[in-house]
Amino acid sequence: MIQVAINGYGTIGKRVADAVRAQPDMEVLGVAKTRPNFEAETAIEKGFALYAAIEEREHLFEEAGLDIAGSVDELVADADIVVDATPSGIGAENKSLYEEYETPALYQGGEDADLVDMSFNARSNFEDAADADHVRVVSCNTTGLSRVIAPLREEYGVEKVRATLVRRGGDPGQTSRGPINDILPNPVTIPSHHGPDVETIFDDLDIDTLGMKVPATLMHMHSLNVTLEAEVDAADVRELFADESRLFLIPEHMAIDGSGKLKEYALDAGRPRGDVWENAIWEDSISTVGRDLYLFQGIHQESDVVPENVDAIRAVLGEADAEESIETTDETLGIGL
Amino acid sequence: MIQVAINGYGTIGKRVADAVRAQPDMEVLGVAKTRPNFEAETAIEKGFALYAAIEEREHLFEEAGLDIAGSVDELVADADIVVDATPSGIGAENKSLYEEYETPALYQGGEDADLVDMSFNARSNFEDAADADHVRVVSCNTTGLSRVIAPLREEYGVEKVRATLVRRGGDPGQTSRGPINDILPNPVTIPSHHGPDVETIFDDLDIDTLGMKVPATLMHMHSLNVTLEAEVDAADVRELFADESRLFLIPEHMAIDGSGKLKEYALDAGRPRGDVWENAIWEDSISTVGRDLYLFQGIHQESDVVPENVDAIRAVLGEADAEESIETTDETLGIGL
Structure with missing residues (x-):
């Protein structure tokens, strides 16, 4: 042991x-x-x-x-x-x-x-x-990005990643954090540290990240764009992701519109502390325009x-x-x- | 008259x-x-x-x-x-x-x-x-995007625009709007209506937009990526924007970190209702990586x-x-x- x-x-x-x-x-x-x-x-x-x-x-x-x-x-x-x-x-x-x-x-x-x-x-x-x-x-955000990028690199090749990270202001227990009723570019300078951090996992990756902070505590939310090396149908990407145990594709019929319902679902399912260990990807958001892949994913900062x-x-x-x-x-x- | x-x-x-x-x-x-x-x-x-x-x-x-x-x-x-x-x-x-x-x-x-x-x-x-x-x-968001895109198209040519719009949940007076403490992909599907709407202004533009809603009322915030047709220094883009009356470049020394201080500044300046008619672009955020331009801009939904x-x-x-x-x-x- x-x-x-x-x-x-x-x-x-x-x-x-x-x-x-x-x-x-x-x-x-x-x-x-x-x-x-x-x-x-x-x-x-x-x-x-x-x-x-x-x-x-x-x-x-x-x-x-x-x-x-x-x-x-x-x-x-x-x-x-x-x-x-x-x-x-x-x-x-x-x-x-x-x-x-x-x-x-x-x-x-x-x-x-x-x-x-x-x-x-x-x-x-x-x-x-x-x-x-x-x-x-x-970190939680770098983990969340790496989990998505790894299969895409292996399957299609990745030319460039551009991600906007809308970050929770603080964890639920961090009572002194902010902002209240505001949206902060954070950091104001670009790229945020997340891009270079993902490059510690994939040293030849081209990635630019932008960070913001908002008055929410439950999860981060990523708006992700990956320019692939090939044109791919969104349906194929969904299938690729469905094989990854730590990517949870939220189906439309669950009617989960944000972090709140997602956490509620995890709590209802009896998960300890309502943790969401997987990247929570809105299945309907997975879209392709030419070689550009887009999606939204929720990242539970406390547990992934x-x-x-x-x-x-x-x-x-x-x-x-x-x-x-x-x-x-x-x-x-x-x-x- | x-x-x-x-x-x-x-x-x-x-x-x-x-x-x-x-x-x-x-x-x-x-x-x-x-x-x-x-x-x-x-x-x-x-x-x-x-x-x-x-x-x-x-x-x-x-x-x-x-x-x-x-x-x-x-x-x-x-x-x-x-x-x-x-x-x-x-x-x-x-x-x-x-x-x-x-x-x-x-x-x-x-x-x-x-x-x-x-x-x-x-x-x-x-x-x-x-x-x-x-x-x-x-709309306010389409206006904000168009004002930035127009000079970039004229000066450098635009290959593609990718924008994440972090939208205020409601105006300050809209007491029944949400979310509280949440981040919603909204719409979940991509692109949001904003991209096609900007194409009503520039009919040959390639633009993809993603929308979210967050618990803030003061302003929208855009995380903007424009792939230009030429490599450009960020300093040149700052100069280009400085000539546009409806683009306000927030200088670092003002120490305005988000919508709250920006609105406070507009109120202190005696503007009616604290309106911010211009796109409020964080000057420090204007960055270029190859042909990719990035920036953050605040859009005052009530007044632009x-x-x-x-x-x-x-x-x-x-x-x-x-x-x-x-x-x-x-x-x-x-x-x-």
Whole structure:
């Protein structure tokens, strides 16, 4: 059994912990947190061993009546691999800790690409992680773009990608984020960082991205244009995508008009936290004009990278090939059902 | 003096009335409204002659203590031209009334293109309105796209336009519109109607548009890609746009990050209703990658068509050429200051 440490138990970390626990070949050795809050309470209730990410704050957990299993150093030393799910930039600060104990580590998409040996997307470059000790699971938006681009490149060839990312202002729990009643070009400069980030997955790809922020919290929405190397019928693209387990084509008859109904559907289906791990592509939006392909896809910022983290664990440790790993992850989580 | 009737005194009609009154060569003969409300009150206070758009409802105005100058038939009969600013679809119902009195008429962008003799954008096809009796001033989004495309076509040639329109859910006064906290592909199918609508202005243009709706009321936001026929420096495009009075380039030093600050600026500047008649283009966003031009522009849905309506009046009646009319309209309203 692979012993997994999870450093950071927030939006991503808590989801990765649950997903790892659901795997037949992995165990959660423990989770580390900087301070006691409702998520720390839940970790204990779920039976996860809780570690203090900062030694000087151990007493805060004790004062809150939460048992601490030890320090993050002990957790990292004992683990086969660490999933660093700390806020952007903190992963970079933690790297020396993981190096000290020679524990391979996964980082999240908020870290710089040059912090790590490789940037990871299960569908696109699983095998390249075999020789890497420090791997970055790319961000939710980059993951969403890569999952669509990979099959298109393989099947038709891609001349150019142009994407407008209409980004949620913050996650549902981020009460201090904005905007309210506004639409912000964000960043104002073009391209946004997403295009170069996708190029860490496909280094020969021509992609320009534009970002905005709007007053919504549920999901991002991509307006995607891919100029293919061949003229293709939209129906063929739909068929191609239907074979991809992490692309969910929303059929018209479901009458899902936006993120709200999509999340409601995921909750009704009994998914944990109402997570939407797949790219949610509006099937009716898949259109072609000559070699130009267009579509809308919703990207659930809180969860689409979760199965990618699970696969990256196996990829780094050489415990499975891409097909086996993706299949196991999908089956245990209920992806593509 | 051109005697202008304005049928419909809502978001657009009330603004056109004020703009017409500001012209040296026009007078507002009267405005017609279907029912008494705060806008009818304001019309009276401003000294506009108020006509009942529906005869059977005249008594409602009387009961509200508002003096009615007559029926809409009388208004249309006496006018040199009618600006129909009624809700989408009502303009089509009104056409026979204007024909009955042989009064030329302007319609708004919500009407079908085939209702009229030509679709109008002052910058792009002013002179073509000379022989038309029924003219459609294209919608706010189509106006915004046309104003940018016209100079680019003239200067560099345009191979293809791809635009994502992130649309405000409703105007500030439209209390029953949505979405709240959501991002909707809208329409889900591609292209949205905007692309074909821009082709009513440039009939040989290749343009694909995608629409979304978000929880904002202040302005639309366009994420625009134009593939030019030549490679161009972004600096040259900025210079080209700087010469266009109805393109406002937002300089970085203004620190305007979205629609909210832009409207605040317009209000601080003392503009009536805080209107932004120009396309508001973030100067920093103007970027080129090879022949691909990208930019973000804010489009004030309530007001950008107002100067276009004023110019269309002169264009239809043959009272000025494009340059004279645009200059007069801009100067009287304070556009491009």
